Amino acid sequence: MTTRGITVLAGSLAETVDITTAAEAAGFDAAWSGEFLNRSAVVSVAAMAAATRHIGVGTAIAYAVGRSPLVLANDARFLDELSEGRLTLGLGTGTRGMMVGWHGVKDPDGPASRLEELIPLLRRLWRLHEEPVVHEGRFYSCNITPTADIEPPLRPEIPIFTAGVNPRMIEVAGRVADGLVCHPTLTDRYLADVARPAVDRGARKTGRDPGAVKLKGVIITSIHDDPAQARREAAAQIAFYVAPKAYGPVMEASGFGEEAATIQTAFRAKDHDAMVAAVSDRMLDEMAAAGPLDEVRQRVAALEKRYDHAALYSPSFTMSAERVRENTMNIIEAFSR
Known part of the structure; x- marks a missing residue:
């Protein structure tokens, strides 16, 4: 059975906490926060964890670049302690432009290899109480010998999910992670033709069971009595994600190359x-659930079958903050258990 969560990618820290507590009260399994130019996933998840007792909390995603391995390992260690073992650490690198322009990365090549080096290193750092960590790799260098007793973390194995869109980045999840954070624009065709085979390839290369790698989906969800408004809101978010040129091949593989080029x-x-007008009805229906309440419930039920965990997510591009909050709370109410 697919578990269900809520994703928060807009609004203030106080609103993020309000949404998370509402989701917990409604019986959601998890709440997720990402980060952007003006948002910290680590701080958001800390506030979410402190305000709740049962709901899973996760970063979806936190940027794996811009933080040293030790800082990232300690952030996760204490988030897991604060949440009493409810954390899932979702990591991604962002686009090449984000890596260079936002995070000051001097070598943006090989983002998949970067994550494949980082994740085993994080797991070693969580065991720093057992032995020193000495590492010299392409992207990271560590030489850490504890100078005092270090307590073991709450859990020696914090679940790590990695985000990926192109096949090589998706392989990372198969090679070294516990799960894949699927992009909101993923379609059945892309999942079958590209994503699942990439996870399988990655798992085989490191001798892992592909079935052990979980799929976390993000479902763009817009509920409104006016179907046209709901669909326009969802289409705007899809257009926002498809706008970078890097997504051209992804959309082509899903059968939406023409729409992507126009967007x-x-x-x-x-x-x-x-941009919004270029999102076809077929494209929207493959990537989102939008419309009156009953239609959205039916569409979410169909889309979430793709995943082990489905996180519902309000669009925000071109929308007012008030409407984003309203829609998010409507989603929580609509799917309460």
Whole structure:
């Protein structure tokens, strides 16, 4: 059975906590927070964990770049302690432009290899109480000998999920992670033709069971009595994600290359209306659940079958903060248990 969560990627820290406590009261299995130019996943999840007692909490995603391995390991260690073992650490690198422009990464090549080096290193750092950690790799260097007794972490194995869109990044989950954070624009076709085979390839290369790698999906969800408004909100979020050129091949593999090209042209022209208009009905229905309440419930039930865990997520691109909050609370109420 697919477990269900809520994803928060917009709003203040206080709103994030309010949404998480509401989701816990409604019986959701997990609440997730990502980060962006103006948002910290680590601080958000700390606040979410402190305000709740039962619901799982996770970063989806925290940037794996811009933090040293030791800082990231300790962030996760204490988030897991604060949540009493409820943390899932979701990691990603962002785009090449984000790595360079936002995080000051001097060598943005090989983001998949970077994660494959980082994740085993994090697991070693969680066992620093057992032995020193000496590591010299392509991306990271550590030479850490404890100078005092170090207590073991609450859990020696914190679940780690990695985000991936292109096949090589998806392979990372198969090689070294516990799960894959699937992109909101994933389709049945892309899952069958690209994502699952990539997870399988990665797992085989490191002698792991592909079936042990969990799939976490993010379902764009918009509930409104006016179907046109709900669909426009969801289409705007899809267009936002598809706008970078890097997503052209992904959309082509899903059968939406023509729509993606039109969206990207409109994005370069800063024409938001044209971006939204370029999202076809078929594309929207493959990637989102949007419309009146009953229709959304049916669509979510169909889409979440793809995943081991499905996190519902309000669109926010071109929407007011008030409408994002309203929609998020409507989602929680609609899917309460």
